[in-house]
Amino acid sequence: MIASLPAAFLIILPLLLILARLLKFLPENNNDAITRLTEDLDRILPQTQCRQCGYDGCEPYARAVAKGTVALNLCVPGGSATERGIARILGREPATSTNKEAHDADPQIAVIDAARCIGCVKCIRACPVDAILGAAKQVHAVLPGLCTGCGLCLPPCPVDCISLAASPRINRHFGWTKPGRLRSPRPSA
Ligand code: SF4
Ligand code: SF4
Ligand code: SF4
Numbered sequence: 001m002i003a004s005l006p007a008a009f010l011i012i013l014p015l016l017l018i019l020a021r022l023l024k025f026l027p028e029n030n031n032d033a034i035t036r037l038t039e040d041l042d043r044i045l046p047q048t049q050c051r052q053c054g055y056d057g058c059e060p061y062a063r064a065v066a067k068g069t070v071a072l073n074l075c076v077p078g079g080s081a082t083e084r085g086i087a088r089i090l091g092r093e094p095a096t097s098t099n100k101e102a103h104d105a106d107p108q109i110a111v112i113d114a115a116r117c118i119g120c121v122k123c124i125r126a127c128p129v130d131a132i133l134g135a136a137k138q139v140h141a142v143l144p145g146l147c148t149g150c151g152l153c154l155p156p157c158p159v160d161c162i163s164l165a166a167s168p169r170i171n172r173h174f175g176w177t178k179p180g181r182l183r184s185p186r187p188s189a
Helices: 004-044 058-067 079-090 122-126
Strands: 108-112 162-166
Touching (some): 004 058
Antiparallel strands (some): 108 162
């Protein structure tokens, strides 16, 4: 009996090692799947980084959706089209309770009251899409074509001179324009 103990140990040990490998392997596979799904979801989000979904940006929201811990309809700038895209990627039906209130809200953009602006630059630092033009101690202005209406610039303004106003359109899908190719210098005459 005692002599058979080392033999039993030799049989059980490899099995324990295999089990340990499997237990380690499974979560890794799951993490890989979540990362891939996050990338796919992030690709169809508007990339305005406006945080209206309640997350710190598009990628964190995509990750939460990939983990299945959050509703599919929280991206306000993306609206119903993005919600449908997310559902398609997940192989699910779009939610019947679409975030209609936010999705159907009239588009808004930020407007700065030039008479009250003190040029403190705080709004520029808060804007995730560089939609505010200005310099220290100069009047600032919002570039309507870039503003997504996220409202992130409102709280930092010390004189409350930024408001959101109705706009016929907002920039729902932000994208940086790729810089053109540098022109080669003109040949000297
Ligand atoms: S664009 Fe959509 S997903 Fe991205 S931060 Fe804004 S609300 Fe969230
Ligand atoms: S200007 Fe204000 S509201 Fe417009 S995108 Fe920038 S932070 Fe958002
Ligand atoms: S935060 Fe307000 S006061 Fe400061 S630059 Fe922007 S608009 Fe002007």
